[in-house]
Amino acid sequence: MKTLKILVGLMASLLLAFNVMATPVDTYEFKSADNQKRALNLAHSLRCPQCQNQNLIDSNSPVAQDLRLEVYTMVDDGKSDDQIVDFMTSRYGDFVLYKPRLDPKTYILWIGPFVLMLIALYVALVVVRKQRGKEANVEQELSDTDRDDLAALLASKQQRDEK
Amino acid sequence: MKKLVLFIPLVLFLGMGVFLYQGLFLNPQKLDSALEGKPVPAFQLERLETPGEMLSEADLKGEVSLINVWATWCPACKYEHPYLMMLARKNILPIYGVNYRDERAPAIRELSREGDPYTINIFDKDGRLGLDLGVYGAPESFIVDHNGIIRFRYAGPIDRNVWSETLFPMIQQLQAEAKQDGV
Numbered sequence: 001m002k003t004l005k006i007l008v009g010l011m012a013s014l015l016l017a018f019n020v021m022a023t024p025v026d027t028y029e030f031k032s033a034d035n036q037k038r039a040l041n042l043a044h045s046l047r048c049p050q051c052q053n054q055n056l057i058d059s060n061s062p063v064a065q066d067l068r069l070e071v072y073t074m075v076d077d078g079k080s081d082d083q084i085v086d087f088m089t090s091r092y093g094d095f096v097l098y099k100p101r102l103d104p105k106t107y108i109l110w111i112g113p114f115v116l117m118l119i120a121l122y123v124a125l126v127v128v129r130k131q132r133g134k135e136a137n138v139e140q141e142l143s144d145t146d147r148d149d150l151a152a153l154l155a156s157k158q159q160r161d162e163k
Numbered sequence: 164m165k166k167l168v169l170f171i172p173l174v175l176f177l178g179m180g181v182f183l184y185q186g187l188f189l190n191p192q193k194l195d196s197a198l199e200g201k202p203v204p205a206f207q208l209e210r211l212e213t214p215g216e217m218l219s220e221a222d223l224k225g226e227v228s229l230i231n232v233w234a235t236w237c238p239a240c241k242y243e244h245p246y247l248m249m250l251a252r253k254n255i256l257p258i259y260g261v262n263y264r265d266e267r268a269p270a271i272r273e274l275s276r277e278g279d280p281y282t283i284n285i286f287d288k289d290g291r292l293g294l295d296l297g298v299y300g301a302p303e304s305f306i307v308d309h310n311g312i313i314r315f316r317y318a319g320p321i322d323r324n325v326w327s328e329t330l331f332p333m334i335q336q337l338q339a340e341a342k343q344d345g346v
Contacts, residue, residue: 062264062290
C-alpha cells in the first residue's frame with residue numbers, strides 16, 4: 001500500500017513536470033483565442049529556414065523561435081495574414097511558404113499535373129479509338145471478298161465430299 | 164514514323180532521369196536570399212564597444228563593403244575569423260561586423276583576444292537586424308555596393324576558395340562600378 005502511494009505520487013509529479021517544460025516563446029499570451037488560432041495556423045504553414053523540413057512550430061532552432069514570436073506579435077498587432085506572409089517572404093524568400101504562391105515561377109507546379117492528366121487522357125482516347133477501328137476493320141474484311149472466297153472454298157469442299 | 168512514336172516514353176524517361184539526377188547534387192541548404200537587390204534594412208543599434216552610441220544603416224553607406232554576421236556561440240565563425248583578419252590587413256574593403264544574438268562582454272573579449280577585423284561593430288543582441296537581413300544561421304556575409312544595395316549573400320564561413328572564386332571577383336566588379344560612378 002505504501003509503495004503504491006509512493007508510485008502514484010511519483011507519477012503525478014512526473015506528469016506535473018511535463019507541464020512545467022515550456023520554452024519562453026510558448027508561454028506567449030495572446031490577446032484573444034481567435035488570434036491564437038490564426039497565429040498557430042500561420043506558423044504551421046511557414047517553414048523554418050534553418051531546419052528545413054519543419055515548420056515554425058515544430059522547430060526548436062533559434063531562428064524558428066524568433067520567427068514564431070514575430071508571427072505571434074504581428075497577429076496580436078492586428079496584421080493580416082498576407083502582411084505577415086509578405087514580411088516573411090521579403091526576408092527569407094518564397095522558400096518559407098509550404099504552400100507555394102501562384103505566380104509565373106510556379107505555374108508548372110500548379111498547372112503541370114492537370115496538363116499531364118490531359119495528355120494522358122488524350123493518349124488513352126487515341127489508343128482506344130485505334131483499337132476500335134481495328135476491330136471494325138476485321139469484320140469488314142471478312143464480309144467483303146473473304147466471304148466470297150470462303151463460300152467458294154466451302155462449296156468446292158462439299159463437291160469433293162459428295163464425290 | 165510510327166516506330167518513332169514508340170520512343171517517346173523512353174525520351175521522356177531519359178529527360179526526367181537527367182533532371183532528377185541533377186537534383187541529387189543541389190545543396191538544399193543554399194537558399195536564394197530574398198534581399199539581393201534590396202537596400203540594407205534600416206536599423207538603430209548600439210555600437211558593440213560603447214553602449215548608448217547608436218548606429219544606423221547610414222553609417223554603413225558609401226563604399227562597397229562586406230557585412231559579416233557573427234557570434235561567439237558560433238564555431239564556424241571562429242573558423243572563418245583568421246581569414247577575415249587577413250582580409251582586414253589587406254584593406255580591400257571595409258568589413259562591418261554584426262554581433263548577432265550574443266552577449267556584449269564575451270563578444271568584446273573575443274575580439275580583443277582574436278583580433279578585430281571589423282571597421283564597425285554593430286551589437287544586434289535580439290537578432291532584429293539579423294531577422295531583417297533574413298539571417299538563418301551564423302556566419303553569413305553580405306556584399307553591399309556603394310549605393311547601399313545588397314548584391315550578394317553568402318551563408319557559411321568565408322575561406323580561401325569562396326573568397327577567390329566568388330566573393331572577390333564580385334567585389335572587384337562592384338568597386339569598378341563604384342569608380343565609374345565617381346565615388
